[in-house]
Amino acid sequence: MLEFYDFITYSFFAIQIGHTFFPTGSEYGSLMLSLATFGAGFVTRPIGGIVLGIYSDRIGRRPAMLLSFALMGAAILTIALTPSYRVIGVAAPIIVIAARMVQGFALGGEVGPTTAYLLEIAPPEHRALVVAWQPASQEIAATAGALVGVILSTTMAPEMLDSYGWRVAFLIGAVCLPFGLWMRRTLPETISHADAGVAAKERSPGHLSQARRHLGVIALALMILASGTISTYVTQYMTTYAQNTLHVSSTLAFAVSLVSNGIQFVGALVGGWLADRLGRKPIMIWPQLATLLLTYPTFLWIVHAPGALSLLIGFGVLSIIGSLPFTAFYATFTEALPQNIRGGVFATVYAVAIASFGGTAQLVVTWLLHVTGNPLAPAWYLLLAAIVGLVAMSLMPETAPVKKRQGLA
Numbered sequence: 001m002l003e004f005y006d007f008i009t010y011s012f013f014a015i016q017i018g019h020t021f022f023p024t025g026s027e028y029g030s031l032m033l034s035l036a037t038f039g040a041g042f043v044t045r046p047i048g049g050i051v052l053g054i055y056s057d058r059i060g061r062r063p064a065m066l067l068s069f070a071l072m073g074a075a076i077l078t079i080a081l082t083p084s085y086r087v088i089g090v091a092a093p094i095i096v097i098a099a100r101m102v103q104g105f106a107l108g109g110e111v112g113p114t115t116a117y118l119l120e121i122a123p124p125e126h127r128a129l130v131v132a133w134q135p136a137s138q139e140i141a142a143t144a145g146a147l148v149g150v151i152l153s154t155t156m157a158p159e160m161l162d163s164y165g166w167r168v169a170f171l172i173g174a175v176c177l178p179f180g181l182w183m184r185r186t187l188p189e190t191i192s193h194a195d196a197g198v199a200a201k202e203r204s205p206g207h208l209s210q211a212r213r214h215l216g217v218i219a220l221a222l223m224i225l226a227s228g229t230i231s232t233y234v235t236q237y238m239t240t241y242a243q244n245t246l247h248v249s250s251t252l253a254f255a256v257s258l259v260s261n262g263i264q265f266v267g268a269l270v271g272g273w274l275a276d277r278l279g280r281k282p283i284m285i286w287p288q289l290a291t292l293l294l295t296y297p298t299f300l301w302i303v304h305a306p307g308a309l310s311l312l313i314g315f316g317v318l319s320i321i322g323s324l325p326f327t328a329f330y331a332t333f334t335e336a337l338p339q340n341i342r343g344g345v346f347a348t349v350y351a352v353a354i355a356s357f358g359g360t361a362q363l364v365v366t367w368l369l370h371v372t373g374n375p376l377a378p379a380w381y382l383l384l385a386a387i388v389g390l391v392a393m394s395l396m397p398e399t400a401p402v403k404k405r406q407g408l409a
Contacts, residue, residue, distance in 0.1 A: 052109020
């Protein structure tokens with residue numbers, strides 16, 4: 001949660017960060033440069049996924065998780081304390097871009113080891129629920145970031161938020177760093193040194209060939225993660241969308257993100273619980289189909305009647321339904337991979353999908369809104385992503401424990 005808070009908070013304050021580090025002659029240009037820097041954090045995520053993911057398979061989950069957390073902490077402090085463009089000139093955006101790339105490397109190597117770790121400590125009958133805490137923790141992070149945004153936008157004048165208010169949000173994450181490092185040092189390891197040594201020997205000539213045996217599942221996982229990450233980062237963009245396109249107050253915009261992310265946290269855990277009881281595939285397919293059917297009508301309502309009611313209820317409904325299938329998927333993909341390649345493959349596939357689609361999602365939506373002038377543009381992109389995800393989910397194998405499913409039958 002702490003690590004994702006540090007990474008996600010940037011998107012909530014993209015407008016203010018743009019003013020600080022990327023002043024241009026137009027609001028659109030400043031925002032696009034800020035979002036491009038947000039996207040720079042995704043460029044290094046595949047590298048972090050490969051390096052730290054394989055490191056977790058070879059050495060252990062805990063060392064990899066400690067390293068990624070330490071790198072994230074250094075990067076968020078750098079962003080929070082870097083002087084503005086007006087103070088140090090072009091050095092300011094260069095430093096911020098470099099820090100975002102370090103953040104991306106750290107987060108790229110975070111998801112694979114932590115998801116593998118959760119699966120490995122969980123009893124088989126509760127794997128989906130335990131693994132669900134990985135995406136659920138991301139929602140806690142997004143909710144915390146939105147809550148900080150609501151508080152700061154309510155208590156600060158716009159010029160104060162622009163000047164230093166956004167830095168407060170980053171420094172709150174930095175204050176939590178010692179606690180996070182201490183907590184991870186106390187975790188029991190799930191891979192013994194003997195197992196790690198054997199796994200390393202097995203991987204020396206054949207790690208890639210073993211991954212090739214799972215190419216079908218890996219390809220489907222890429223499609224599902226692409227769908228999920230577009231949905232996630234377009235949802236996080238709603239703070240900016242509500243302010244720039246719908247012209248609602250910044251307080252309401254942050255409140256929408258707060259409610260949306262809070263509901264997704266509940267949906268993530270409910271999705272994991274249902275996937276343990278009913279199997280993985282039903283919880284992937286049916287909610288994804290419902291999301292596909294509800295997205296466009298919801299955006300029509302929001303665009304034609306922008307306000308607290310439409311924004312909170314509309315995005316709230318989409319958020320809870322849309323969060324159900326992806327927690328079931330996390331368990332499915334992790335269970336489908338053998339332990340000795342689980343951390344590296346999951347991290348790499350996740351990071352590649354996120355880098356390709358998460359880093360560009362907000363840029364694509366901003367560009368679509370700019371060139372079309374149509375406030376429904378985000379819905380078009382979400383519909384395309386939902387279709388791709390639904391097709392891939394229908395083709396994924398069922399990995400829920402057989403005994404559990406037979407007992408339910």
